[in-house]
Amino acid sequence: MGLSRTGKRAAMSSESTFIERTSATETSAVNERHFSALQRGEASVDRxxxxxxxxxxxxxxxxxxxxxxxxxxxxxxxxxxxxxxxxxxxxxxxxxxxxxxxxxxxxxxxxxxxxxxxxxxxxxxxxxxxxxxxxxxxxxxxxxxxxxxxxxxxxxxxxxxxxxxxxxLPLAKLLGAHRDSVACYNTSGGFLSSSIEEVLENTDAAIANGIGGIKIKVGQPDTRIDLRRVAAVREHLGEDFPLMVDANQQWNRSTAIRMGRNLEPFELTWIEEPLDAYDAEGHADLARELATPIATGEMLTSAAEHAELIRHRSVDFIQPDAPRVGGITPFLKIMALGEHARVRMAPHFAMEIHLHLAAAYEHDPWVEHFEWLEPLFNERLETVGGRMIVPARPGLGFSLSExxxxxxxxxxxxxxxxxxxxx
Incomplete structure (x- = not known):
């Protein structure tokens, strides 16, 4: 005997309620599993x-x-x-x-x-x-x-x-290295607190230790002193050895143009920080006006600020600093922007970190050599024939010293x- 119309409606209602309850239970279970996965990380391999x-x-x-x-x-x-x-x-x-x-x-x-x-x-x-x-x-x-x-x-x-x-793996290999060594230049011997005689002695010592480029500081109030120091170092190195100068943001736009033109006969690899670090437009003007490449970026503290330099075509060499921009994660974003714009890269300081990042950069980078930090670590980086060798040790390849x-x-x-x- 079939169900009455009223009975059918009651059965349908009961079945609908059961389906709704089952659906709600299943949804709750799915949500709970999803929330649990977010909290616990079911795919995680470590904590x-x-x-x-x-x-x-x-x-x-x-x-x-x-x-x-x-x-x-x-x-x-x-x-x-x-x-x-x-x-x-x-x-x-x-x-x-x-x-x-x-x-x-x-x-x-x-x-x-x-x-x-x-x-x-x-x-x-x-x-x-x-x-x-x-x-x-x-x-x-x-x-x-x-x-x-x-x-x-x-x-x-x-x-x-x-x-x-x-x-x-070494970090460079984890990221995907383009090379197993990177051209390196020394900065620590070229400060303005050193006499020109000391700078030349430091230059000889750096080259004897396998360094491939020399950077000296400029930006003195009397620009004639800068030009004399650069001339002395260029003569000492010879015509073909890579030489860079760094004004540490102390020129205005007119001085930078004038000095840039006066420095062109010295065939510099780059002029670093000629203007205030945040003057992207001014650096772009210099990059268009001067034959010598422009480098800057070390004082910036985010990937977004470096993006502005690249967007304005302000640099021939971008110079990010991983500890200053927030680590390797934002540094990799800068690398991607730089590679797309086909600018070269010369990271600032922290060679223990930047050697790996430079090795993974496409466009023929430099890495900066500072021996200052060596007492902090048990390991040493090797420089041979003007290049710094990427260590085979896993990770960054350094450990803290006593x-x-x-x-x-x-x-x-x-x-x-x-x-x-x-x-």
């Missing part, structure tokens, strides 16, 4: 168990002066502050990264790092871009460039070091795992 940060001061053997000192804008530099980040995972892997500050700012970087370090615990260390975004938004109210992102840089660099170590521990003024740990050999 960050602990983080240690340290604030260390590296004293320089002699005080250093460039044009900013001679124009009264800064005091001579006598030390460099470092922010070290050591990240250990549940599987026992460890990555090391660093940021730095010349003159003021080191304590501020360390203080910000202390605030955001706990946000790393429990994260999958392979999710570097997501972690960078998480950390930058943790401190977004104080900005997404400058000191806040420079604190992030130490963590970001440590994560890239760790990722390459997991793969058993001297770095001795220079440490403050340190703090977050998470559960203990670091072996901790001071």
């Amino acid at each position: 960050i168990a602990s983080v240690r940060i340290s604030h260390a001061i590296l004293p320089l053997k002699t005080s250093i002066s460039d044009a900013k000192v001679l124009t009264g804008r800064q005091k001579p530099m006598t030390e460099i502050a470092f922010l070290f980040a050591e990240i250990r995972t549940e599987s026992g892997l460890e990555g090391v990264g660093y940021g730095y500050s010349k003159r003021a700012g080191g304590k501020g970087q360390y203080a910000h790092a202390r605030e955001i370090a706990p946000d790393l615990i429990g994260e999958d260390p392979n999710d570097i871009q997501r972690i960078w975004t998480k950390l930058v938004w943790s401190g977004a109210s104080v900005g997404r460039s400058g000191l806040s992102t420079q604190a992030i840089a130490a963590f970001d660099i440590a994560l890239w070091d760790l990722k390459a170590k997991r793969a058993g 001297q770095a521990r001795a220079w440490t003024q403050a340190t703090e740990r977050f998470g559960s795992a203990q670091f072996e050999g901790a001071a």
Whole structure:
């Protein structure tokens, strides 16, 4: 006997309710699994168990002066502050990264790092871009460039070091190297605080150690002194040896044009920071007017600021600094923009990091040699025939020395795992 119309409606209603309830239950289960995956990372292969940060001061053997000192804008530099980040995972892997500050700012970087370090615990260390975004938004109210992102840089660099170590590869190879060595030039012997006789002696020592280019500082109030120093170094090196000059932002536009033309007979590889770091239009005018290539970018603190230089065609050589722009993650964005625009690259300072990034850059880069940081690490980089050799060691290929521990003024740990050999 069939159901009545009323009975059919009741059965249909009951079936509809069952379907709705089942659908809601299934949806809830799917949502719960999705939320769980977001929280736990079901595809994750490891977790960050602990983080240690340290604030260390590296004293320089002699005080250093460039044009900013001679124009009264800064005091001579006598030390460099470092922010070290050591990240250990549940599987026992460890990555090391660093940021730095010349003159003021080191304590501020360390203080910000202390605030955001706990946000790393429990994260999958392979999710570097997501972690960078998480950390930058943790401190977004104080900005997404400058000191806040420079604190992030130490963590970001440590994560890239760790990722390459997991793969058993040098970072350059993990990124995809174009070369196994990079042309290198020395800066540390050419400061304005050194007499021209000392500069020439330093030049000879650098070349004997396998350096392939020499950069000297210019930008003195009396430009005739600059020209005499450049002439002396060019004569000493010969016509074909790569020579660069660096004005450290101390020229105005008219002086830069005049000096650029006066320097053209010396066949320089580039003129660095002739104008204020943020004067993209002025640098673009120089790049159009002068035969000598223009280089700048080291003082910028974000990928967006470098994008402006590239957009305006302000540079022949872009000079990003990974610790200053927030780490390797934003640095890779600058590399992509630079490769697309076909500009060359010469990263600033931090050769232990930048050697790997330069090796992975398409357009014939340079890397800057500074021996200042060598006491901080147990390993040394090799220079042969004018080039710096990419080390075969996994990751960035360096570890902190006992001297770095001795220079440490403050340190703090977050998470559960203990670091072996901790001071």
